[in-house]
Amino acid sequence: MPASPPSTRRLVILISGRGSNMQALVQACRDQAWPATVSAVIASRPDAAGLQWAREQGIATQGLYHKDFPSREAFDTQLAREIDQYQPDYVLLAGFMRVLTPGFVNHYAGRLVNIHPSLLPMFPGLHTHAQALATGVRLHGCTVHFVTPVLDHGPIIAQGCVPVLGGDTPETLAGRVLAVEHQAYPAAARWLVEGRVRLTPDQRVEVDGEPQRLFMGA
Ligand code: GRF
Numbered sequence: 001m002p003a004s005p006p007s008t009r010r011l012v013i014l015i016s017g018r019g020s021n022m023q024a025l026v027q028a029c030r031d032q033a034w035p036a037t038v039s040a041v042i043a044s045r046p047d048a049a050g051l052q053w054a055r056e057q058g059i060a061t062q063g064l065y066h067k068d069f070p071s072r073e074a075f076d077t078q079l080a081r082e083i084d085q086y087q088p089d090y091v092l093l094a095g096f097m098r099v100l101t102p103g104f105v106n107h108y109a110g111r112l113v114n115i116h117p118s119l120l121p122m123f124p125g126l127h128t129h130a131q132a133l134a135t136g137v138r139l140h141g142c143t144v145h146f147v148t149p150v151l152d153h154g155p156i157i158a159q160g161c162v163p164v165l166g167g168d169t170p171e172t173l174a175g176r177v178l179a180v181e182h183q184a185y186p187a188a189a190r191w192l193v194e195g196r197v198r199l200t201p202d203q204r205v206e207v208d209g210e211p212q213r214l215f216m217g218a
Helices: 020-031 049-056 072-084 102-107 128-135 170-193
Strands: 009-015 036-043 060-063 090-093 112-116 139-146 156-163 197-199 205-207 213-216
Touching: 009 020, 009 049, 009 072, 009 170, 020 036, 020 049, 020 170, 036 049, 036 072, 049 060, 072 102, 090 170, 112 170, 128 139, 128 170, 139 170, 156 170, 156 205, 170 197, 170 213
Parallel strands: 009 036, 009 090, 036 060, 090 112, 156 213
Antiparallel strands: 112 139, 139 156, 197 205
8 A cells, every 4th residue: 555645734925025935935845746735825015026926826815914903913913813724834934024923923833934034143134135245244145944032033944155255235145145045945844844853952953863954055
């Protein structure tokens, strides 16, 4: 008898804009036949460009506008309601430009993952590429990490790095970091849905029993 198929993990992806990381995740999930399905893409604004692409793929979409809610808590409560309809195993933040309340983060403890465009713990927050250029670092990149209530912080699952080149602008650097984001995030998500990621008691991530992985960009 054939072995029973691995159970299918459900993913919900949250975006705010163009959604290129979301596209990389959806495409890798399909092309590499992950034991997973992207159940929904939810945006923090109804006009997020990535929603259209997700719809065209036949994925359920939803746009919530934070200005329609009286408080951050009210927005996060409704967001969690929308997400929980799909009973996701993992919620993947992919360019989701909202600070989340501790209540929301704790609700998804161990299931909420983010990609940040810097080598954390360097340069949390916004304008990471400009910060990298201003400080003169020679290496820059991205970090895929579990989310904790502290902004841009949490156990690191994967990182991708690129050299900072003479003549780089925030835009050229962002483009090369984005290319390595599109490698690191799908890889990390695949390890998660394949059940290969373990959090050690001291809150470090192991993949197949090894420390977190590094991707080298150009
Ligand atoms: C990415 O660089 C992501 O790391 C950051 O915002 C950008 C979003 O790009 N948080 P996209 O929407 O995935 O194309």
